[in-house]
Amino acid sequence: MSLIECVNLTREYRKGENIIRPLDGLDLEIEAGDFLALMGPSGSGKTTLLNLIAGIDSPTSGSLVIGGVDISSLSKRRLAAWRSENIGYVFQLYNLVPVLTAFENVELPLLLQKLSTKERRARVGEALEMVGIADRHNHYPRQLSGGQEQRVAIARAIVTDPAILVADEPTGDLDKPSAKSVMLLLQRLNADLNKTIIMVTHDPHTTEFAKHTLHLEKGRLLEQAGVAESGVGEGAGR
Amino acid sequence: MRQLPFEYAYRNLGRSRVRLIASLTGSALVVLLVLASAGFVRGMQLTLTQHEGIHENVIILGTGSEEALERSQIDASVETIMAASVPGLKKEAGVIYASPEINMALPVRESAESDADLPAVMRGVRPVALLVHSAVEIVEGRAPNPGEDELMVGALAHAALGVPPDRLALGRTLHFDNRDWTISGRFRAPNTVMDAEIWLPLTDLQIATKREASLSSVVLTLDTAGFADVDLIAKSRLDLEITAMREAEYYRSIAAFYRPIRIMIIVTASLIALGGLLGGLNTMYASFAARVREVGMLQALGYTRSAIVLNLSEESLFAAACGALIGATIGILMLDGLSLRFSMGAFALTLDAPVVLVGFLGGLSVGVVGAIPPAIRCLRLPIPEALKSH
Known part of the structure; x- marks a missing residue:
């Protein structure tokens, strides 16, 4: 059984008279350790x-089951x-609290x-x-430095030992050496800690560190890219 | 609900020194304002209603003069008539607690050469007045002797006259009725109108004001007698044209006269405090608006909205509490006991525990009310949008 199962996942926003649908009936399965x-x-x-x-947004329709829990049915508090x-969340701009030390942030x-x-x-x-x-x-x-800040942010994301790390443009604000170092760290966390x-x-270079790359367009999966190159693919997209 | 650490709240105060100063100053000013207005109201209220012995005393005054003792005029014989007619007045060592008095507002001068009239509230008394008015205590010198042009001054008499306290030191003189009067004693009668008065022998004031045959009032202290006993006699002696009033009731009616002023002061202070509150709201809006993304991050980590609102409120409350402490300290040091003139003499701003508590709570309310709406507004954005904000 997949760790994450999205079935006909749709998210709509109302903007005035218009309805925007960034996700439109997406089906996706992601295996644990991917x-x-x-x-x-x-x-x-x-x-x-x-x-x-x-879990910081809720689908308009469809189901999203993670680790056997349908999170779309949970109350805000739960x-x-x-x-x-x-979940461990790694943000593009790190989002560290400036008045707390690295230790306190983690x-x-x-x-x-x-x-x-x-x-x-x-x-x-241990996380640090x-x-x-x-x-x-x-x-x-x-x-x-920016790279160090992102490392602290990653430590904060893994300190609770979550099953899933989500990263939104984790290297988007870093120079190339720092970006590579952060990607290697993520790769190691994936390999060593599963x-x-x-x-x-947005950066094609960072996809080299991932096992799979999926392309989305207009709220749907466009293709299952990178399978040939990385040699993986089962379970990602359907 | 798991809370954010308090360190997060108080360290956030250090993010902007300007904001911190604005918060502290705002809260301190609100506290000062509340202390000043509440201290004013409290001081006046205590002066007019709370003094020692007031509940046992009955004032005999002229019919139709119930609103101002200074206007009252009764025959000098009323003292002996009442003392003899009312059984059950307080009596000690053969002295019946019946004090004939003249109450007058008179202009006095600092010296014969001075041409500035100072508004003095005078009371002509006999020694029995010190028994009847148990709040009065001579703290320096002695009571004035009749016929020697002497007087004694209350602790706030300088405020009523508008002169520095040392101007009324023992041995100094005041000028009225074409002669100098020497200060032979100083007394205190805290939280009473008497504290701002000048007392002199009854006969001396009678002569000086050419009213030898009349008094303003006779103050009686009840022992076993009730007010009804005194009232009955006063009503039965139509020839004397007198009325009996409980001393407490007399001062309550005076306090009621000043009620509009007290209300005006409270309303004015409340409006200014409201301005301070709106200023606080504005500061907090700016402060929290700059942290929307951070708040989004905290929610993404799993902190609930209520935990975040609580923490932001703690932050604001902590700043307000520090400001309130500063305001209360300044208020107590600068305002407590500060004397103010009013038509009945003077009274002191009273910053007692209830007043300080009200002031402090006023300062804290700036923190609470100033934080919650901005915090809620800050949390109104969905998490994904909050994370995108700059």
């Missing part, structure tokens, strides 16, 4: 799909709790869980170690 890159032109629905999977346990999602201070600190330390930024744990975001990663990107 590293999927979503590409497509602006307005193709890739970020909408990412947000639905992340959805928030579900997100905190199952600690934020853990405060939603019932953990002792000692356990919490240990897990933050894993992304190679432990020596900067006392630094504030303004004291870090995290399922779904990444939205």
